[in-house]
Amino acid sequence: MDPYGYLADEGSVDLKEGIDLQDLRDPNKGADFEIDISSVKPVDKSDTSNKYFPGEEVYHNLLKVDPEVGDTCDREGLETFEVLERRMEDVTENKDGGVLKMVLEAGTGSVAPQGALVRVHYNAYKELDDEPFDSTRLRHEIEKFRLGIDGTVAGLHVAVATMKKGERSRFIFKPNYYYGELGCPPRIPPNCAVLFDIELVSFVEREGVDDYYQMTEGERKGVTFAFVCKVSKAEREEGNQLFNTNMIQRALAKYKRAAKILDDYHLKTDEEEAEQKKLLVKVYSNIALCCLRLKQNGTCITWCHKVIELDPSNVKAYFRKGQALHSMSEFENARTMYRKAQRLNEFSQEIIEALSKLEQDIKKFRIQSEDYRRMCQRMVSLSASDDSRTAPDNRESQRESSDPEEECSARFRETVIEKLEEFKSDAEMTEMPFPEQSLSVPEIACIVEVAGIMGLNIQRHGAGNASRMVVVKSKQQLQF
Incomplete structure (x- = not known):
């Protein structure tokens, strides 16, 4: 594509x-x-039309010009780089004028250090063009690279190394800090200077991380606890970035790395043990949340147990364990966990709402269970009344020897249609089991036939006397 x-x-x-x-x-x-x-086709320098992104999206990423400098603009309201450079600062190490900067919005904290994993958005423009020829926003893909290490244009490394988190600045890259004498035809002509509007979204310090993974097991035993904490923190913060962009599976892998780094360290003092517990509580909580989002409810409960072992008063652990149990329809255990969380934080609106939803689900489950019990009773009674065989003890052998071509009663078929239609229209129900041991072969065939007509699927669980037939909704039906 x-x-x-x-x-x-x-x-x-x-x-x-x-x-x-x-x-x-x-x-x-x-x-x-x-x-x-x-x-080689010659580059048409006169063609400045934007052919790279959809026009409607380009409109929202046009180059914004300072309204106070109107006298220095061309007839389209754009400044030449020569004029713009007068208000910019040279940020190159040797002051050769190759990268010039103007701050548009100040950031917070310290500047991104060398080796940090940075995440940036940018729009790139050629001189006197208000439409970007390259844009992470229009590509809907944030730019990530290791500052001073990964292979991207030199100007981008120099520029981002001067920025703080949340900062948005404007830069001019001279050709020797971009694509140089050759350019990158057709978009970048030879000896082309460019303007970049850059936003530093976030960064994670990665100093020492690669060194740690290159160490032998013996070498890792010799590192300091402070070094281990720094490496684990880098992995956890990268996990946070992935989680915030909804990349849950990759975030989970980072959190597990962070936990293993801490778990593998051989503690030397009580102070180190206390700090390790505090850090493990954070990362175990992150892992539990990822598992919850991925619907790995059993695994989520396991990690919540680990948190509670280290911190018996951790509200989030009880609450997330309750959420996992709730999803598994273990309502009483879920209520117990929610109540424990509420005792630790009685004014939490999130816990109050979860308890309210739990009670609604319990009520709905009881109604469904009662309806299902009545349905089974009705179907079995219909089957018994229509069956000419009167010896209950021989029913199983007779059911197995029934003629597959024999038809079930009209009343039985009507009941199946009615109940499956109710099941299909109920958004809360995802499966409906049937008492297979109490049904004849024609009756089972009737259920399979009606389910197929309605676009429902049949599954069998177990074997022998423990087998049961379950009608389930298709993936398309579950989405609506």
């Missing part, structure tokens, strides 16, 4: 001679090739 037409714009060039792909793949050989210059 190429929704914005990037690949179509890139074009192709001819080689003067063909190359052997086997040589190209062989790391010990490689292949030399020469481009046929005559096949």
Whole structure:
């Protein structure tokens, strides 16, 4: 897929001679090739139209110009880079003017350190263009890289290294800090300076993390507790970023790493043990929440137990354990956990609402259970009244030897249709079991037939006398 037409714009060039792909793949050989210059299409510098993003989205990302500098703008209200540079600061280390900066919105805290995992949004513009030629916002994908390490344009590393969390600033990158003399045709002409509006969304300090993973088990035993805490914190904070962008499975992996780093450390003092417990409570709670979001309710309960073992007064652990039990329809145990959480935080609106929802679900479950009991009684009685066989002790053997072509009674069929229609329209019910041991082969065939007509599925659980037939809704029906 190429929704914005990037690949179509890139074009192709001819080689003067063909190359052997086997040589190209062989790391010990490689292949030399020469481009046929005559096949290279010249860059049309006059074409500044935006062909990369949908027009409606581009409108919301047009370059915003300071209204107080109208006298220095061109007829379209845009400033030349030469004019804009007069109000900007050189932020390069050797002051060569390659990266210039203007703060638009101040950030908070300290600047992003080298090696940090940074997350940024940006819009990139060519001179006197108000439409971006590149934009993380229009791509709906935040840019992530290791500051000073990962391979991206030099200007971006220099710029972000001057920024604080939440800061939004405007930068001009000269060609030697962007794509240089060659450019990146067709979007970036040769020797092209560009303007970047950058927002530093967040960063996580990763200093020492790679070193830790490269250590042997013996070397890890020699590191300080402070170092272990720093590495674990980096993993947990990266997990937080992933969680906040709804990447729950990847966040869970980061939290588990953070927990293992702390668990593997050999404690040396009581102070270290106390600090380790405090940190483990946080990361175990994060893991439990991820499991809850992923509907891994049993695993969530396990991690909640771990939290409670370390911190018996942890409200979140009791509450999340209650939520997991609630999802598993273990209503009484869920109520117990919610009540424990409420005793620790009696004014929590979230806990009050959860208890209210639990009572509603218990009431609804009792009604459904009673309806189901009556339905089973009715179906069994209908089956018995229509069955010419009068020896109850022989019913099972007779059921197995029944003629599959024999039809069930009209009353039985009407009852099946009525109950399955009620089940299909009830958004709260996801499955309906049937008393298979009390039904004849034609009656079971009737249920299967009616369920199929209604788009419902049949599942069997267990074997022998313990087997049961369950009617379940399709995935499409569960979505509505």
